[in-house]
Amino acid sequence: MKIFNTLNGGVEEFSPLDPAGKQVRMYVCGPTVYDDAHLGHARCYITWDVLYRFLKFLEYDVKYVRNVTDVDDKILNRAKERGETPTALAERNYVSFAEDMSALNVLSPDEEPRATQYISHMLDGISTLIAKGAAYAAPDGSVYFRVSAKKDYGKLSQKPLDDLKSVARVEADPNKESPLDFALWKAVPLSDANAWASPWPATGESKGWGRPGWHMECSAMNHAVFGEQIDIHAGGADLIFPHHENEIAQSEAWTGHAPFSKYWMHNGFVNVSGHKMSKSLGNFATIKTLLERYDANTIRYFLLTNHYRMPVDFNDEALQAAENWVVKAKRALNEARTALGLDLTAVQQQVCASFSALQALPHSVDKQNFVWLCNEMMEDLNTPKALAKFNDTLGHLRAAALNSGSIAGTPVVADLPSAFQMAVSMLTLLGFDLGLFLNEASAKADLPLDDIQQLIAARKQAKADKNWPQADAIRNQITEMGLKILDNKDGTTSVEKDGLEVARV
RNA sequence: GGCGGCAUGGCCAAGUGGUAAGGCAGGAGUCUGCAAAACUCUCACCCCCAGUUCAAAUCUGGGUGCCGCCUCCA
Structure with missing residues (x-):
């Protein structure tokens, strides 16, 4: 399949690092659990959910890791405001996030490492970076990455180093050698709620205390879970700079191996009236709020009718249009299900779960349609076109189930059982919840x-x-x-x- | 200011140089007591200008507009 690789700025044929071409190591930047997740998060995790499902459908041996950032200034500040411990706040929001993902029918990753479980691994990585001259401990006990030590810094975000230097908006920090250098470890007083012992004491103290910089956790967790290199690293487009740029710098300097990740994929934003939906702008719709009005399939359809890299504008008219589609699809699917006399379990058992299984099926118009759908998915996850293919089959389903015998003037050669099997298989591949379509109970x-x-x-x-x-x-x-x-x-x-x-x- | 992206029918949206997928909404019709549902038919020359080409929404150059990143952010 082909995917757009931010690292090289173009669409490339996907080929995993594994010499056998089978194993795929996929890492997605997970949420910072300081608040409820919003539609922007839904878009991100639904996009990578679709990628995960499709790679498995293509029979790659995928290991999907999505981290949880449970140590962060926002968490600490929020916890302080609410008078609760950072750990409790993070846990509560993690549970909320997990509920949302489950409600949206997003598959669980194979592993979900949490930053706080990898502090010692981060400390190891930071020590290695210092030993290699790629990082330095400042007098206050903080440790910074020395950007000048990484000659190709800026390769992901395509930002020329000179340019970054000239426009650096970061306030001059006396602890840094250069304004571009970023924190691997932030020194904090021992009195701080979330502090870990470090080998880098502040001047005049015998022992250091601090907490990790944001970027370091992902490098450490990748290193611990996957090793030195991975195949796909994905996340929201806002993470390209500085987060992913810095991850690359750290990880490659740490291991001496490049690329840290062969492919970098980024999803576009959800906009509201043309502007990015974000916590800081306060214009967000939480997933929980949305689920009160629209079901998970409606939200997924709304998102998947847009290509994942394009911005998508959130508004009730668009969600309503998606809901109208869902209701029509439900009607056709249930008409067919009833005609075939299948219950939900029987339906789920006939879902075609892999591309080779699909190819092995006897020919039918809708099998062909599913193959076409897969071809669209292979073009950098063209879900809008894939859904158009599904709509063809949906039309066949209606025509066949209602025995009207034709669609768009063309006789339907599709048989109902095949059209139905393909329809539910397509929906499953795209991550729609069959239960919501078919569960009349x-x-x-x-x-x-x-x-x-x-x-x-x-x-x-x-x-x-x-x-x-x-x-x-x-x-x-x-x-x-x-x-x-x-x-x-x-x-x-x-x-x-x-x-x-x-x-x- | 630097870097990147986007401009397609009422709305959303795909589109690989050869006369514009799909969805939602709308119109006409079939069916129906009416309605709903379903089915049939119908609805765009693609921001502007110039260029390349037998041929451009698709390529090149120049405009205009919008957005994102450069600061925490999916």
Whole structure:
């Protein structure tokens, strides 16, 4: 497959470092757990979730690591404001984050290392960097990376060193040799809540205390979990500079091996009215808030209709359009599922989980469609085009399930079982939650099903009596319950909630 | 100021030089007591100017506009 590599500024054929071409080491910068996650985080982790799923679908042996930053100034400050310990605050927000990811149907990474578990590994790395002359301890006990020691510094963000120097906005810090140097270790007083012992005492003290610089944790965790080099390192585009640039500098200086990561991938932002959604701008919509209004599939569809590297504008109209799509898709999928007589478990069992398994299936229009979808995914995860392919199959599904026999004037040669199997397989590959599409039990929850059945029957009777005002009154009654009533061609009448059938008479 | 990105129908959005995918919304029709659902049909010459080419939304140059990074940030 091809992916856009920020490191070289272009699309490249993906080929893992593993000589056998099988193992893939993938690291994604995880959240700093100081607050609830917002839609921007959802975009980031859904994007890499799709990449993870697709690499596995291509049968790579993927090890996906996503860290948790649980030591950071924002966490410390927030904890102080709230009068709780940084550890408790971080844990609480981590749990919240995990809930959000689960609700969004984002797969768990294979490992989720936390920064605080790797302090000693960071200290080792920093010591090595000092020994190699790539870092130095300042009189106050802090340690800085010596940017001048890394000749190719700036290669990821394409920032010429001279340029950075001339525009350095960083205030002159007497502890630094150069304004560009960045902290690997920040000295703090022992009285500080989150402090670890270090080998670098402040002047006049016998022992040093401090905490890690932000960038160091990722280098250390990568080193500890993966070793010296990895295949893919991903995260939000705002991390390119300085975070990822500094990670590269540290890691490559530490191990002497380059590239630290062969591919660097970055997702675009979620914007609100044209401006980046961020905590600092205060214009964010938390995932929890969004999930109150839209289901996970709606949010995923909204995000996946945009290419991951492009900015995507958040607004309720766009989410509403996505929801309309989801309801229509639900309707078609359930029509087909009902026609085939499958329950959710049976549906999940027929999901095609790998590209080779897909290729081994007998030919059908929708199998071909799925292959095309995969081809689009191989073009740097072109999910908008992939969804367009899915929509073709969705059309076939409707046509076949409703027995109308044609779509867009062309006879459908697809058979229903194949179209359905391919549709659910495509959705699964893209990380949609089949349960939300097909689980009518959840839709039925809390509904007075008996009353609804009676209303449908009463309306049928009224229609038979040609008592139109009565029939319409009943319909309105059902509509006011937030439900939709549909008269089917076979003479039955069904009632659905959000696209899922809850009753039929 | 430096670096990077983007400008396509009412809205969102794909697009690899050869006469513009898909979604949402809209219009017309079929079906229906009506409605809904479904189906059929329908809706753009791609920011501007110049150039290269038999041929450009797609390449080159120049504009204009918007955004991001350069400071914590997915």
